[in-house]
Amino acid sequence: MLRGQEWLIVLLVIVLIFGARKLPDLARSLGASAKEFRKGLDQGADEEPNEANTSET
Numbered sequence: 001m002l003r004g005q006e007w008l009i010v011l012l013v014i015v016l017i018f019g020a021r022k023l024p025d026l027a028r029s030l031g032a033s034a035k036e037f038r039k040g041l042d043q044g045a046d047e048e049p050n051e052a053n054t055s056e057t
Contacts, residue, residue, distance in 0.1 A: 002010070018026055 015023065
């Protein structure tokens with residue numbers, strides 16, 4: 001597991017790669033992607049029981 005100093009190094013590398021101005025946009029798009037992923041998982045979980053019921057009849 002990463003500790004405090006290691007997280008700071010990772011954050012510094014990310015800032016150097018992407019630049020401080022793009023970090024808010026990057027975080028926003030990452031959050032939107034995670035939200036869409038969870039939404040897809042929820043939709044898939046909702047559809048599975050329905051498919052199982054229709055295939056049995």
